[in-house]
Amino acid sequence: MEDIPQPASEPYTGGDRVRIYLRETDPDVAHHGTECIVVSRSEDGLAEESGRDLDAHTYRLRPVDADSPLSVEFRHFDLVPASLE
DSSP states (O other), rough: OOOOOOOOOOOOOOOOOEOOOOOOSTTTTOOOOEEEEEEEEEEOHHHHHSOOOOGGGGEEEETTOOOOSSSOOOEEGGGGGGGGG
């Protein structure tokens, strides 16, 4: 069985390096494996619906080799620490 990297147990903060980790069926799968820097984090009410606190966090990311952020934001569960991959 393949070891699947897991998201951090705490929210990411600005400047953290993460890697996007998506399923093949995700509409944004083109970004899978991209190493990024967290630009900003926002919160919404998804955690209340799911019962998992970290689900509330959405991140704006900038690829490490780019000057501008991606046009799409990602949820906490779509990201793994870059050092773990």
